């Protein structure tokens with residue numbers, strides 16, 4: 001029925017809190033094995049869109065389809081089964097503060113597999129090493145820095161080798177070298193494991209380095225104003241704001257136009 | 261810090277133009293800015309005289325354009341910017357404002373402050389509700405809150421059921437930690453409160469019973485009152501303030517950190533994982549705390565009995581033993597267990613429903629204590645009526 005190359009398709013999505021609409025008429029497809037970037041100004045609803053894709057918030061209207069399955073029309077058991085294929089890195093890391101880094105990564109594996117402790121330990125060590133945190137197993141989240149929390153959160157997101165990875169501003173708070181390493185890791189995950197990756201980010205360098213496709217959600221228009229590969233959008237911006245965003249505000253003088 | 265308003269006659273620039281000449285130091289940096297604000301009206305109402313002069317000039321009519329002359333302005337800061345913005349907002353009467361005369365930096369800062377449009381569809385746009393509407397909303401709110409609480413209680417008890425069938429996923433080590441926090445660590449405050457309650461009960465009874473020479477019945481009063489009613493209720497109230505608030509704050513903070521979301525996306529039930537261990541800890545520990553509280557309350561009564569009322573130790577103990585039986589103690593212990601679950605559930609519920617800010621977590625803790633105490637006292641009254649009807 002549906003295109004097997006499409007991992008997620010969003011149709012006529014309207015999101016908001018009660019009467020307060022954040023975005024409406026969102027329509028886009030995320031292909032299997034691609035890196036899809038969600039861009040937009042601050043407060044435009046990028047994190048909210050991500051929460052909808054993960055199934056943490058219910059749309060006011062519209063559908064979010066995973067392959068043939070409409071997420072919010074499916075029974076809860078099916079939704080849960082689907083969620084197990086997701087890995088999520090939250091904006092703040094969201095590590096479970098009462099557990100060590102080791103426990104944080106090990107807990108999902110324990111829950112969803114029947115591996116022995118030895119195998120789990122080996123997997124956890126590998127995931128922590130992958131994000132550059134080898135040797136930090138016994139640390140509690142409160143004992144590591146903000147950037148390290150992000151990376152530990154990433155290790156946990158990778159715990160179950162998910163089919164779809166969601167990142168909320170992964171490189172915010174990272175130094176340029178770590179951010180570059182993270183981009184490389186994201187590309188590597190796509191190439192070697194075929195993971196579909198959805199990233200919310202503002203970092204232009206990162207956007208151009210990793211994105212196969214992208215969407216721009218506009219806080220003023222309250223809908224998507226651009227869809228496509230970011231380099232193409234930069235050269236053919238559908239709206240002035242998208243062009244400004246992708247060229248980092250170049251070519252626009254604050255004194256012109258906006259001034260009273 | 262001087263200003264001058266020149267209307268067209270004086271400035272000779274054109275019909276209907278007003279020139280605002282601002283000169284001198286409008287920043288007032290240095291020592292003068294630090295003097296105490298009290299009594300210094302001029303500083304407090306910075307630029308108010310300028311605005312009122314301007315308004316008078318505009319009311320005189322005939323002005324269609326305001327220009328600025330700042331060639332002799334030596335220094336300025338945000339205070340002047342705010343003034344200019346206030347002037348610009350007087351545009352209502354079709355007066356053009358020509359900002360070419362303002363310093364370039366000042367114009368740019370104003371432009372920057374306008375570059376991001378304000379969010380217009382929320383906030384003060386809504387008129388404040390009237391009394392009738394408020395009363396209505398609050399009444400509807402009571403019902404929906406009651407419904408939400410009942411639902412949460414139901415979901416939590418289901419989780420209890422899952423624990424017995426071994427299906428609930430939670431950390432056993434959490435239960436141990438919570439038991440320690442809710443049990444041994446609570447002993448000091450439970451001790452002090454209950455000894456004093458025994459003392460108060462004994463004094464209260466003694467005043468009346470002395471009139472009939474029946475001081476010995478103080479032992480009955482203390483033992484019965486303490487085991488059946490006071491110990492479970494007061495211990496639960498102490499636990500609501502101590503542990504219920506802590507639970508709300510813990511879960512609220514986890515909500516802020518997106519830890520609860522992370523649990524959900526990995527397929528863990530936050531109820532099983534977070535609420536169940538806390539509920540279990542209080543349900544297990546409260547009966548022991550109540551037993552302990554019974555003993556200490558009776559001890560407090562005994563202290564008053566032997567000192568103030570001249571009852572002998574043997575007499576007091578005998579009278580106490582005769583006055584209560586196992587049913588009284590069991591009733592108190594059972595109530596304690598129910599209250600324990602109640603305290604845990606209200607604490608966890610407000611924590612789970614907490615908003616994502618520091619003040620929201622504070623509100624959650626407050627609500628947990630307030631609704632916990634109300635629930636405990638309400639249940640105590642209900643239990644008393646039930647016990648009387650059933651003859652327990």
Ligand SMILES: Nc1ncnc2c1ncn2[C@@H]1O[C@H](COP(=O)(O)OP(=O)(O)OP(=O)(O)O)[C@@H](O)[C@H]1O
Nearest residue numbers: 017020022040041042043044045046047048049091
């Ligand atoms: N719980 C909530 N209740 C009401 N409004 C909310 C809530 N959470 C977020 N919002 C509003 O939704 C809008 C989008 O928020 P969101 O966090 O999705 O923005 P964002 O695009 O991720 O911004 P940023 O880039 O700064 O992270 C904002 O205007 C915000 O005020």
Ligand SMILES: [Mg+2]
Nearest residue numbers: 046047048091
């Ligand atoms: Mg965000």
